Amino acid sequence: MQIPDMQGPVCPMPLKHENQIVMGHGSGGKMSQELIQRVFQSEFTSDALLAGNDFAYLSSDGGRLVTSVDAHIVFPLFFPGGDIGKLAICGTVNDVAVSGAIPRYITAAFILEEGLDIAILKKIVHSMQLTALEAGVEIVAGDTKVVEKGKADGVFITTTGIGFVPQGRTIHGANAQPGDQILISGNLGDHGIAVLAARGDLGFETGVQSDAAPLNHMIEQLLQAAPNVHVLRDPTRGGLATTLNEIAAQSNVGMLLDESSMPIQQAVRAASDMLGFDPLYIANEGKVIVIVPPNEKDAALQALRAHPYGKDAALIGEITSEHPKRVLLKTFIGGTRMLDVMAGEMLPRIC
Amino acid sequence: MQIPDMQGPVCPMPLKHENQIVMGHGSGGKMSQELIQRVFQSEFTSDALLAGNDFAYLSSDGGRLVTSVDAHIVFPLFFPGGDIGKLAICGTVNDVAVSGAIPRYITAAFILEEGLDIAILKKIVHSMQLTALEAGVEIVAGDTKVVEKGKADGVFITTTGIGFVPQGRTIHGANAQPGDQILISGNLGDHGIAVLAARGDLGFETGVQSDAAPLNHMIEQLLQAAPNVHVLRDPTRGGLATTLNEIAAQSNVGMLLDESSMPIQQAVRAASDMLGFDPLYIANEGKVIVIVPPNEKDAALQALRAHPYGKDAALIGEITSEHPKRVLLKTFIGGTRMLDVMAGEMLPRIC
Numbered sequence A, B: 001m002q003i004p005d006m007q008g009p010v011c012p013m014p015l016k017h018e019n020q021i022v023m024g025h026g027s028g029g030k031m032s033q034e035l036i037q038r039v040f041q042s043e044f045t046s047d048a049l050l051a052g053n054d055f056a057y058l059s060s061d062g063g064r065l066v067t068s069v070d071a072h073i074v075f076p077l078f079f080p081g082g083d084i085g086k087l088a089i090c091g092t093v094n095d096v097a098v099s100g101a102i103p104r105y106i107t108a109a110f111i112l113e114e115g116l117d118i119a120i121l122k123k124i125v126h127s128m129q130l131t132a133l134e135a136g137v138e139i140v141a142g143d144t145k146v147v148e149k150g151k152a153d154g155v156f157i158t159t160t161g162i163g164f165v166p167q168g169r170t171i172h173g174a175n176a177q178p179g180d181q182i183l184i185s186g187n188l189g190d191h192g193i194a195v196l197a198a199r200g201d202l203g204f205e206t207g208v209q210s211d212a213a214p215l216n217h218m219i220e221q222l223l224q225a226a227p228n229v230h231v232l233r234d235p236t237r238g239g240l241a242t243t244l245n246e247i248a249a250q251s252n253v254g255m256l257l258d259e260s261s262m263p264i265q266q267a268v269r270a271a272s273d274m275l276g277f278d279p280l281y282i283a284n285e286g287k288v289i290v291i292v293p294p295n296e297k298d299a300a301l302q303a304l305r306a307h308p309y310g311k312d313a314a315l316i317g318e319i320t321s322e323h324p325k326r327v328l329l330k331t332f333i334g335g336t337r338m339l340d341v342m343a344g345e346m347l348p349r350i351c
Helices: A015-019 A030-040 A084-097 A118-135 A190-198 A216-225 A239-251 A266-275 A294-305 B015-019 B030-040 B084-097 B118-135 B190-198 B216-225 B239-251 B266-275 B294-305
Strands: A056-058 A064-072 A102-113 A138-147 A155-165 A181-184 A231-233 A254-258 A289-292 A314-320 A327-330 A336-339 B056-058 B064-072 B102-113 B138-147 B155-165 B181-184 B231-233 B254-258 B289-292 B314-320 B327-330 B336-339
Touching (some): A030 A118, A030 A138, A056 A102, A064 B102, A064 B138, A064 B155, A084 A102, A084 A118, A084 A155, A084 A216, A102 A216, A102 B155, A118 A138, A138 B064, A155 B102, A155 B155, A181 A294, A190 A266, A216 A294, A231 A239, A239 A254, A239 A336, A289 A294, B015 B118, B030 B118, B030 B138, B056 B102, B056 B138, B064 B084, B084 B118, B084 B155, B084 B216, B102 B118, B118 B138, B118 B155, B181 B294, B239 B254, B289 B294
Parallel strands (some): A102 A138, B102 B138
Antiparallel strands (some): A064 B056, A102 A155, A181 A289, A181 A314, A254 A314, B181 B289, B231 B289, B327 B336
């Protein structure tokens, strides 16, 4: 007969603290250290982090320094094809990569809601580390804060990226020229529909997966093949239509898009139709808009399609000198309509 | 007689959107753009931000690149001597400066709660810009997200700082040597007590102001006067005691502090006594610990005291080879007690 252990578990804190976030995890003291060791240091192993300072020394690759920041508040935390951790790395890696830079470093700050299961946090942190490894970026600095139950929503993650632009690259939202061709690296609207489905807001199954992906390696292949790319940008919140409007305004050019060439998978089109959404305004998290001079269009398309994340890449329109700062769409039925910036909120908390 | 304007105000949105944060402000579309123009672009005027990309090109000063990140969740948003905006700049500027770097750039991400008064947000953003100007840092990239009422608490601000270490400086938490002298740049515990008072948790008036301040200029003066400083660190969450324990562990040294030399103002001591707190564990937001070889102690103290933020600087102890990784305090009454890392949560949401 086995004798029960009368001492109980040898743990310094009540069970609750072992499994859930409590305010003490945000104290900056012993419990914060334990949380960092248990959850973060087992995944994030940068020398800069392990040095234990509140700052990280970085190596410069040479080239122009670039940074970008995004707060991530997606709800729910997990959705088909991704989670808030993957999203937090992809979003920032992609924002740095569309500058023409090679992303190298990430800082990550976590705002945790009291009561969050530590198992959920571990899953998110693991997902971040997997995505960082794929992208080849190092998580070099971090911070963790805790707020009372009901003062946040599970986890919010803010990531800042740092990268370096190799000599000779000048990619910028203001560089689009009349005659340039507009490419998109794949199907539109997958992320938004996947998150909506995860919320149960659709009322039906779609099978659509978020496209969340780190695009830096694909972009690097693209820039090797088409070194004179003028503009790169990832169409996240506000979707393709809003992002193209931003570029049209920055470059003071017009755009003419062809609706029939837009790559949109059938399930996304069907879900959008039922909900009254336009897929051109739905957020993407693993797509890039490429604006390229006509003589490099074919090389660019080929380079995109050679990468798994770009296999559905398509030519979707061109830059015009007419109607500057306006984006027009040639519709299926032969008419033309203006695509404006998204007005209000279509899908809250999508990223 | 003046004829009233029967058309009413020429505004494209209902009044509510004009004065309060709504979910549409987080859409990435038109309302987001309006919010950015109204609230952020009137304060943050970096060329990098105005370029309108999702990334910022930065200039490198040469020297070693350094970064640091902090999420700020202080409650309440405003307190005597500061607010969350000032804190968000000071916290990150100071974390970069204690590496020996000159802080240059800041990224800032805002998580806004639906219903927040835009006037409050403007006040916070203005405070950030004033503090950034004082510190000489540029806010180069930003992001704004909105969550539903009850899913955040007014505003959370995450800031990442980027700076450059001039040639020849090697400041690090692992560099403390036996015999080194331990200095603190001024009075301890002011920030924590000021925030508690603002919450109404004290039940009495204190007149204590937060010490929140950007310390980079004072640190620069210090390093000119005492170029062989071994360690710098700002004692924020967990206070002086927790921060010194971290350094003792990193450097594998002991510390012996002198309680009678601790600069603590009377009002902080009185409030702490009544609440049962130890001021050595209370957060500071405008203080720096300086660990310096004995031959540079006087120059360091003089340099600190020459700066307004360092006028109450004091010598508080020394590094020992005995009892490595332990911080001991020689008490008023002549005994010695161990100062451990703070165990749980003393003052939640202090920064």
